[in-house]
Amino acid sequence: MVLTVDGLRMRYGDTEVLHDVSFDAGPGEVVALLGPNGAGKSTTIEILEGFRLRSAGRVEVLGVDPAAGDERWRSRLGIVLQSWRDHGNWRVRELLHHLGSYYAPYATSAEPRPWPTDELLDAVGLTAHAGQKIRTLSGGQRRRLDVAIGIVGRPNVLFLDEPTAGFDPEARSEFHDLVRRLAAEQDTTILLTTHDLDEASKLAHRILVLTAGRIIAAGTTAQLTKLIAGEDEVRWTIDGRPFRKSTEDSTAFVRGLFATYGEAVAELEVRRASLEDTYLALVREQS
Known part of the structure; x- marks a missing residue:
């Protein structure tokens, strides 16, 4: 398995926010994590990304405990947060080329990195805006750039946090196609958090419903x-x-x-x- 979570628990002081959470995901699988605000989705994702230490349980991402992940391990992850607010004076192509250069030392014949800049621009629909300063982009264009930043290193695992917020219907459809290609053609394992139930239904092979720190249901859309x-x-x-x-x-x-x-x-x-x-x-x- 690419992702393994077994008996995950998280406590802040006297408050336990994750209670015995368990799930897994294989290569090329898209898993959606649904739940109301405060359910524990962000905490779960941050533990898997190695940004937060868990209180108990076993967690492995690409065979490594995220708490002990090194730079090479991190180079195999892609992260798209809800929003980014920096880099405003960079031009789109320049920023992606610059960020991509950080992944080059971790390239192998089996896993070439980074994603060629012009191919990446085309994949996220930003070719026409490659020379623009980032602060001049529209909200939807900026969100596409967020996605490009997340996948510039051709990640084996991609974490998407509300990835299509601000997308118009056409951009959302194009992004969904991109997610499907990443999963099907590059075997990228994708963990998606979203409030868009239609998006989860269209993209996810499996859906996990998290409420009050517990997974209360899991399965395909039809099964749920x-x-x-x-x-x-x-x-x-x-x-x-x-x-x-x-x-x-x-x-x-x-x-x-x-x-x-x-x-x-x-x-x-x-x-x-x-x-x-x-x-x-x-x-x-x-x-």
Whole structure:
């Protein structure tokens, strides 16, 4: 496994913010960490990145305890924080080229580094802005640069903290494509924290729901949806009379409905439980 977390605990004074958190992730896997503010998402990420010492439990990232990770180990990580506020007078290409130079000593034939600057600019959609000073970029363009900074070293593990905040729909779609390529083509393991449930559903192979420092559910979108809201709702009318039915197999039910009533069925609506429904139900159960 690329990431292994077993019995992770974190305490600040008398307050325990992580309680026996356990999960893992393999090469090329995208794992989304969902949870309300204060759930412990940022603390978990910071421990995995080696920025915070845990109170108890076993943690390994790329086979190394983050608390003991050296510079070569750190060169294999990519981090995209919620925001960056420096480097305003640098030009985009110059900054990426400069930051990339720090990764060159850690390059191998199996893992070439850094990402060539022009290829990276193209990957994040900033080629047209390569010569601009960073302080002149729009919010969405700046966020793309944040992502480029995070992946300039071709990381084996990428931590994304609310990565598409400030993106317009087109930029968000392009970023999602980039994440999929990193996972599929470069076997990058990605741990994503987001409040965008649709984003988690589109990108993640697995979703972990963290509440009050505990993982209360884990699985694919389909598995989590079935866990809480296992039944679809079918609505229809016959001769103007409304009907409603909850069923675990809406496709089979609708097929049977038309076999019985044919064209008399009108205003048919099938509402399948969403990840948002499931997430809200899970969080409410813990409140």
